[in-house]
Amino acid sequence: MRVEVVFALPDAVDLSTVELPEGASVGDAIRASGLAARRPDIDSGTHGVGIFGVRKTLHDPVADGDRIEIYRPLPVDPKESRRQRAKSRY
Secondary structure, eight states: OEEEEEEEOSSOEEEEEEEOOTTOBHHHHHHHHTHHHHOTTOOTTTSOEEETTEEEOTTSBOOTTOEEEEOOOOSSOHHHHHHHHHHHHO
């Protein structure tokens, strides 16, 4: 089966298409993409993963045609950002 592995940055996108055997996992796809060698700053502990925008784990299975996305950590906590905006209005 064929899947895409994507890691988006503000100014670039790292996209790889990989062939995997049936029963492969999200983690298998990421390893097969070689992304870790190209982007050593990616840490599976701080970066979430998903398939077509739905959060997954590294152990979840993939299907033919899936797009595996590696998410960057948020630069600011959304709740804290809302607090700061609300505070500045008053």
